[in-house]
Amino acid sequence: MVLYLKMDQNVWAQRDFTDSATYDLSGTVYDDNTLTTARDISGFTGTFRLIDQSGELIFSTQQNLTLNADGTFLVKFAEGLSPVVHGTYQIRLRLEVSGSRLTAVGVNGSDQVYFEYD
Numbered sequence: 001m002v003l004y005l006k007m008d009q010n011v012w013a014q015r016d017f018t019d020s021a022t023y024d025l026s027g028t029v030y031d032d033n034t035l036t037t038a039r040d041i042s043g044f045t046g047t048f049r050l051i052d053q054s055g056e057l058i059f060s061t062q063q064n065l066t067l068n069a070d071g072t073f074l075v076k077f078a079e080g081l082s083p084v085v086h087g088t089y090q091i092r093l094r095l096e097v098s099g100s101r102l103t104a105v106g107v108n109g110s111d112q113v114y115f116e117y118d
Contacts, residue, residue, distance in 0.1 A: 003039055004030045005093055005104040011114045025075040025113065029093060029104045038071030044095035044102075048075050050083055051090045059083035067095070088114045 007027040025048075031037040046067045050059040066074040073093060091111045093104040105111060 001102060003093075003095070003102050003104040004033050004035060004107055004110070005091065006030065006035050006106065006110040007091055007113055009113060011116060013116045024077070025091075027073060027091070027093075027111075028071045029073065029095075030071065033107045035107070035110065040069045041067040041071060041073065041095055042069040044097045046073065047094040047096075048073075049092040049094060050085065051092055053088070058085055058089060083115065085115045088112055 005027050007025065009025060012025060028035075029039045029041050031039050044067055045062070046065050047060055047062050048065050049057060052058050061075075064076045064078060066076075068074075089112070090106060091113060095102045095104065
């Protein structure tokens with residue numbers, strides 16, 4: 001079963017590690033491709049991944065990733081724990097629990113983020 005995700009941001013500025021949520025990445029995971037029914041992801045272990053336009057894995061982390069019962073997730077990057085990339089990437093959220101693995105992917109560009117180098 002594939003889950004679907006929608007990012008709250010479509011542009012992200014790198015290398016700002018303030019305590020504000022301005023430069024965090026967040027989104028919501030849904031059961032359906034119409035992005036209407038949120039999935040409870042609080043019981044999963046998550047891996048946040050960046051995929052380039054050719055489908056290659058560019059960045060992956062499990063650190064500073066919060067998964068919530070209302071389907072929302074938050075990635076709070078810390079210095080030394082953030083990607084150093086430039087351009088448009090797709091976000092994948094791998095969710096694992098008790099030997100099961102699900103991957104949340106986007107539809108209609110809902111998982112695409114443009115990474116700016118500040």
